[in-house]
Amino acid sequence: MNWLIFTLFAYGAYVLQAGLAPVWMLGTRTEPRLLLILLVYLAMQASPTTVAFAALALGALHDIQQTSVAGLIGPWALGYLAAGYVLLQLRNLLFRDSVFTIAIMSLVAGVFAYLVSTALYALRGVSFLLGQPVAEFSAANAMFQGFFDLLYTAVIAMPVGYLLIKSHKAWAFKGGDYHGTSRSR
Amino acid sequence: MLTDTTTRRVLIGLSVVFVLNSQLNTRHLKWVGTVPNAVVKTLANPPASLMRGAAAMVKGKPTLPTHIDPAKSDDQLRRELVQTRRENLRLWEENAELIRQLSAYQAAAAVRGSETIRLIEAHVADRNPSRSNPTLELDKGSRAGVQQGNPVIVAADLVGFVSSDVGTLRSSVQLVTVPKARYQVRLLAPESSIHPDDEPLYVYTDATGEYFYCDLPDGQHDVRVGDIASMADDLYHQAYGYILGEVTEVLDDHPDDPLALDRIIIRPSVPYGRLRDVMVQVQE
Numbered sequence: 001m002n003w004l005i006f007t008l009f010a011y012g013a014y015v016l017q018a019g020l021a022p023v024w025m026l027g028t029r030t031e032p033r034l035l036l037i038l039l040v041y042l043a044m045q046a047s048p049t050t051v052a053f054a055a056l057a058l059g060a061l062h063d064i065q066q067t068s069v070a071g072l073i074g075p076w077a078l079g080y081l082a083a084g085y086v087l088l089q090l091r092n093l094l095f096r097d098s099v100f101t102i103a104i105m106s107l108v109a110g111v112f113a114y115l116v117s118t119a120l121y122a123l124r125g126v127s128f129l130l131g132q133p134v135a136e137f138s139a140a141n142a143m144f145q146g147f148f149d150l151l152y153t154a155v156i157a158m159p160v161g162y163l164l165i166k167s168h169k170a171w172a173f174k175g176g177d178y179h180g181t182s183r184s185r
Numbered sequence: 186m187l188t189d190t191t192t193r194r195v196l197i198g199l200s201v202v203f204v205l206n207s208q209l210n211t212r213h214l215k216w217v218g219t220v221p222n223a224v225v226k227t228l229a230n231p232p233a234s235l236m237r238g239a240a241a242m243v244k245g246k247p248t249l250p251t252h253i254d255p256a257k258s259d260d261q262l263r264r265e266l267v268q269t270r271r272e273n274l275r276l277w278e279e280n281a282e283l284i285r286q287l288s289a290y291q292a293a294a295a296v297r298g299s300e301t302i303r304l305i306e307a308h309v310a311d312r313n314p315s316r317s318n319p320t321l322e323l324d325k326g327s328r329a330g331v332q333q334g335n336p337v338i339v340a341a342d343l344v345g346f347v348s349s350d351v352g353t354l355r356s357s358v359q360l361v362t363v364p365k366a367r368y369q370v371r372l373l374a375p376e377s378s379i380h381p382d383d384e385p386l387y388v389y390t391d392a393t394g395e396y397f398y399c400d401l402p403d404g405q406h407d408v409r410v411g412d413i414a415s416m417a418d419d420l421y422h423q424a425y426g427y428i429l430g431e432v433t434e435v436l437d438d439h440p441d442d443p444l445a446l447d448r449i450i451i452r453p454s455v456p457y458g459r460l461r462d463v464m465v466q467v468q469e
Contacts, residue, residue, distance in 0.1 A: 014229050018311070019236025023243065049192050056199055064218075064225045069315065071218025074207030078200060120207045129208060134317070 001046045002172040006054060009167075013038050014061050024156075030148045032156035033106075035062050036113065039080055040105045040157070041164040043087035044096040045173045055084030059113075069124075069134055079117035083109035097168075102161030107154040114146035219350055226322065227352035234310040234324050290341045290415070290426055304464045305329055307337075310355065314458065316394045319360040321345065321460065326352045330467040336424035338464050342455045343416060343427040347465065356465075360457055361429060362394040369418035370429050372408050372449075385417040388429070388451055396453075397430060400446035408435055414451045423466060430454060 013034035025031045035058045043051045059080030063073040087109050094101045118139050125133030206217055257265075307329075311322035321344070325331050335347040337358045350357035361368070369385045388397040401408065412432040416424045434450035 011229065014225070015233045015236065018229065018233035020240055022237055023240040049189065049196075052196050056196075056203070060203075060221065061225065064222055069318070071222060072207065072209075073218050073221060074203040074205075077203045078207070081200065120204075123208060134315075 001042070001050045001054075002170070005167075005170050005172070006042075006057075009038055009164075010035070010058060010061060013058075014065065017065065026148075026152065029145055030152055032153040033062070033110065033149060034156070034160065035059075035065075036080070036083070036110050036153055037102065037106050037157045037160050038164070039084060040087060040102050040109055041161060043084050043109070044091055044094070044101065044105070045168070045171065048088050051084045051088055052081065055080040075117040075120035076113070078120060079113035079115070082116045083113040086112045097165055099158045099161040099165065102164070103154045103157040106157040107150050110146070110150040110153060114143060114150070118142045118146070223350060223352045223355075226355050227326070230310050230322065230355045231324065234308065237310070238308075286413075287341050290428070301469045302466060303330075303469065304338075304466055305331075307331075307356075307463055307465050309460050309463060312458070312460070316392075317364060319362055319394060319457065320348065321358040321360065321457070321463070323347075323356050323358060323463070323465065324354065325465060326354045326356045328353050329465075330469060331356045331465055332467065334423065335468070336421070336427060336466045338424075338427055338466065339455050339460065339462075341426075341428050342453070343424050343429055344455055344457065344460065344463055346421070346424070358463075360394075362390055362397075362453065362457070364390055364392055364394055366390040368397070368416060368421065368429060370414040370451075371417045372412045372432065373415055374409065374412050388414060388449075396433070397451040399449050399451075401449060403437060403445045403447050406447070408432060408447075408449050410435060423468070428454070 017031070017034045021031060039051075039055055039058050042054050046054065056077050059077030060073050062076035062080065066072070066076065087105060090105070090108070094105070121134055121137055121142065122139045123129060125137070209217065305325060307323040307325040309321050310324045313320045313322075321337070323331070323337070331347055331351055333347055333349050333351060337344045337347065343361055345358045345360040345363075348357045348359045367387055367389050370388050371385050386399055386401070388399045390397055397414070410432055414429040414432065416427050416429055418424070430451040430453040432449055433452045434448075436448040436450065438445065438448075
């Protein structure tokens with residue numbers, strides 16, 4: 001995979017995520033996760049090693065974007081890593097060039113990402129560990145909110161996934177990259 | 186899945202680092218998170234901020250709801266119109282008084298200040314409403330002269346101080362309402378002028394981060410609702426004279442007990458959640 005293209009796409013996803021918030025945010029908090037969609041696309045195409053490192057990088061970007069605890073980088077990175085692992089396990093069963101695959105897997109992988117990150121946030125509040133709970137954080141609320149985020153992400157994943165699939169050549173997936181079930185392009 | 190042993194080790198190592206980092210306390214997080222945060226936000230915040238501004242313009246501002254009941258008769262509406270005009274006039278007069286007050290503060294600041302101090306405008310690119318560490322992200326950084334500790338204001342009201350997280354084109358501001366903070370202020374009656382000889386007192390941030398408070402002996406103070414808390418803290422000398430908030434409550438729970446303390450509640454008059462533009466007082 002071409003890591004320069006990855007950097008550009010990750011940067012674009014980060015900027016769009018932050019910049020389009022006033023337009024596409026539903027209510028006060030529900031918004032799609034472009035970084036997650038990008039991870040799903042990569043997990044469908046790239047080699048396992050590439051997916052793992054890309055997941056950590058995209059998750060770290062998500063961590064930087066979150067504002068509940070300044071400087072906290074880790075929960076989302078590990079959440080995305082878990083999501084990447086799940087995607088790698090499932091991708092043999094999927095059509096990798098379908099926008100529906102990207103949409104549905106955004107929802108499935110997102111659940112794992114949210115579970116892991118929420119667990120790590122919740123761990124901060126355990127008294128015999130760090131004992132420093134995140135202000136106004138509730139694991140149940142985070143998962144409830146996450147469910148709507150993921151539904152919204154799945155919807156947005158269709159047009160975004162289409163664009164990503166169209167950009168396939170630029171990514172230069174080759175060598176050890178994945179060659180599984182694919183429809184003719 | 187991962188065949189290469191070295192790669193697997195690197196990945197496991199990174200995962201362990203992230204797990205440990207996710208359980209670090211907030212003080213140590215600052216050390217670890219500052220550089221990646223600064224790099225990413227310096228690169229991404231300017232275009233994101235532009236895009237957000239454009240997006241807000243496209244979406245348009247929400248129309249304010251009116252409270253006029255269409256079922257009301259003409260006479261009722263006329264009466265309400267007269268009342269509203271009177272109220273409008275009263276508010277204009279009050280505003281004029283506040284402007285005079287503001288001029289007094291600005292004059293005091295000018296006397297105290299030097300030529301090396303200037304105010305620069307900054308746009309609020311992002312905000313963190315967390316109670317434990319409420320911050321604002323500004324689109325101005327060290328290139329514009331912003332430094333750690335610079336006070337951030339709106340008119341004469343103090344919003345916060347620039348934190349150590351200063352990038353080239355962005356900076357982070359810690360709000361004055363951060364929990365466990367303590368400031369030295371002078372409480373001034375709105376009609377009075379500034380009395381630099383008045384004894385300053387300490388006010389503390391409430392755990393909710395919504396107001397400041399201090400306890401004064403019952404009957405030994407003349408603090409009233411509407412008094413203004415003006416910064417008089419040597420520790421924050423750059424913010425000397427700026428307004429921290431306004432006294433909104435004087436709670437006397439034991440009026441019969443002469444030894445009881447009155448709790449003075451001071452609320453900031455700046456709506457931190459809706460701030461769009463602020464001024465940063467930088468020093469050259």
